[in-house]
Amino acid sequence: MWEPVWRAFVLVLALWASAATARAQEVCEETIARYSVRRDGPDGFRVEAQFNRPVSRLDLFYHSPPGRPEGQAASIRNLRAFSARGREVAINYVGEGGWEVPGPDPAWRIAYRIQADHDAVDWTVGAPGKDEVATRFDRTFYFAAHAFFLADFDWPECKIEIVFNLPSGWFVTAPWSMRGNVAWTYGVQNFERNAFAMGLDTPRRAHTGGLDLEWLIDSRARAVEPRVLELMNAIPVAYTEFWERAPSRRLTAFFLRDARSDGGAFENSFTLVLPDPLAAIDQVSWSHTLGHELMHVWFGPEGIRGDAGGELSWFNEGFADYLTIKLMRRAGLISEDLMAQRVANIIRRYELGKRMSPDISLAAAGGDKLRNWQLIYGGGALVALLLDAELSMQHPEGFRDMMRSLAPISGSAFDLNSLTSQMNESTAGLARRTLAWVDARPSAGEIRARLARSGVEVSLYGPDEVYVGFAPCPALSCAPAFLAGPSPSPSN
Ligand SMILES: [Zn+2]
Structure with missing residues (x-):
């Protein structure tokens, strides 16, 4: 009795997926920005970006926790900008996570270092928590992309590429399309409003509910792994069936540990922060939070x-x-x-x-x-x-x-x-x-x-x-x- 229903459902998913691909291709195949990321010492990364059109303003998301008034921007060091002819041009911080090129010559290329020092600050005061900024766990560096990549938030819905030149053995856990060490997505919204991680820890993967799922668990939260596995396999199926569509073909999740529980939903990734101490009874509440954050992914970021x-x-x-x-x-x-x-x-x-x-x-x-x-x-x-x-x-x-x-x-x-x-x-x-x-x-x-x-x-x-x-x-x-x-x- 369920067979025809299931087949129709799979067909709908397939049609939806190809429609989404067609839409993305219609939008703009031009690579509007190409970023490269490499490790820069034990506590940082070096980012270079080349733009396919002139840029005069770049932004990060901005929160202002106590002790770090410039928030995410405080971790950006040695930002330099270059004109179309390769000449260095001035780029000034103008507050609230924004930088501007004041002169008549816009930037076509930038380079900066990002210091992975976000754990020195409590992001739960005056900010939405470290899950929506950055943190480190085990052998992994975790970031919200809008705390890492400077971008022009007004870019059209074109292709953005990220080349990860990381040490051998490192994994990138990210919700963008990926082949080898190159990730890509369409539109600054999907680029910036997502979480990703880099490091030696390997993500788990599953295909369920029409989605390619990938997730990474902080070892301090390992006790929850069996339940996470059960929920990550079952919830997307139930949600995709209810909505008759999957929100995207890829969904990435992160499970972190902190003093209190929290959760953040991004465009096609989400992060759950499990409380410390974590007792068996807490499963009742964090399972619901997981379900709730996942539902937001179906609603939209x-x-x-x-x-x-x-x-x-x-x-x-x-x-x-x-x-x-x-x-x-x-x-x-x-x-x-x-x-x-x-x-x-x-x-x-x-x-x-x-x-x-x-x-x-x-x-x-x-x-x-x-x-x-x-x-x-x-x-x-x-x-x-x-x-x-x-x-x-x-x-x-x-x-x-x-x-x-x-x-x-x-x-x-x-x-x-x-x-x-x-x-x-x-x-x-x-x-x-x-x-x-x-x-x-x-x-x-x-x-x-x-x-x-x-x-x-x-x-x-x-x-x-x-x-x-x-x-x-x-x-x-x-x-x-x-x-x-x-x-x-x-x-x-
Ligand atoms: Zn909510």
């Missing part, structure tokens, strides 16, 4: 495209979190009890969010994500849960079909209005009504009554005590069917 000022954070975070619960259960990766606890967490988070972020809509809350964390994650996931519960009463895959209609990884740009309009189209207006209902701050009793109609039973005491159970339901139309799917694989 910064969520669905076009999220100006965070007005779609409730969707990007809440829907990613909800789908992580639903699809990990479907894949048999979490038990029904854990699923129930996670659904209870959604409601608890929303109840706390109502108190911590009074008088603000979900869309407006995204303007200050840290302050309104509970409302954004809890409220967004509650909208997703309600939509899935209610759409599933009409059609078992109504929610999935609505999500597919958004095709977030195909490059559509959305704002709040166009996103909710698109969601409305396949839901006869239910999407916007549900968002408005959650924005109107329903009482815990009202949430309980509304979910009960779909078989999600909720018991509450105060704002922080929430229990969830699922009514027995013979049809596909109610929970846990819509959450876990009609025939979930047994949990193992």
Whole structure:
């Protein structure tokens, strides 16, 4: 019974992959920049770059942690720029990770040293964590590309090449296309918004869910390796099937260790930071974080495209979190009890969010994500849960079909209005009504009554005590069917 479905699915993937290749070729085969990377002493790298068009401004990402006001730029040393005729031209640091060529003669070539000294600073203060900057572990140097490669962020979607001239025995673990020691990608976005690593440690590889997966684990996190292996094999299959597409043909992951857990999603790579100390019970939380960060890769690097000022954070975070619960259960990766606890967490988070972020809509809350964390994650996931519960009463895959209609990884740009309009189209207006209902701050009793109609039973005491159970339901139309799917694989 599954055979034809599976074959159709493989066909869709193949078509999508060839369409993606065609698109990339249409865009621009011209190699706009060619970088070369070589080791420069025990603590650094030498980077040279040649450009196929004149450059007058180059950037890195910029964060300003205490003790390093210039952030990532502080690790760039001896930057020199050269004109088309090979004459050295001035290039000045202008602040916030930017350099400019002040004279009339633009740069066609640059050279610099990057000092791998990022671990001297705590990047969790005033910055998003070392996973989004750089660190060292074992015999590996890890970097976010936007902390390593100076680039013109306005380059068109052309080919960018990176030649790694590293000592023998060194591996490059990177999400770009790669042949031998040469990597390439299209567009500065995919070039800069990715993580990569260089060193003597060898990555693991797998092919699953239409993806070539590659990952590297810090030896201090080796205890998690069996579970990582299980999740990396199963989650992409579940996500690719749900979305009916893979986000890219390559996906690279890094597992680091630090004082506290963290995670960063890039264009087709992501990094999970596992907490220290790491107990067996922590698997419950980091497995979910892994699923959540992976889901962001399917949504797109910064969520669905076009999220100006965070007005779609409730969707990007809440829907990613909800789908992580639903699809990990479907894949048999979490038990029904854990699923129930996670659904209870959604409601608890929303109840706390109502108190911590009074008088603000979900869309407006995204303007200050840290302050309104509970409302954004809890409220967004509650909208997703309600939509899935209610759409599933009409059609078992109504929610999935609505999500597919958004095709977030195909490059559509959305704002709040166009996103909710698109969601409305396949839901006869239910999407916007549900968002408005959650924005109107329903009482815990009202949430309980509304979910009960779909078989999600909720018991509450105060704002922080929430229990969830699922009514027995013979049809596909109610929970846990819509959450876990009609025939979930047994949990193992
Ligand atoms: Zn997230």
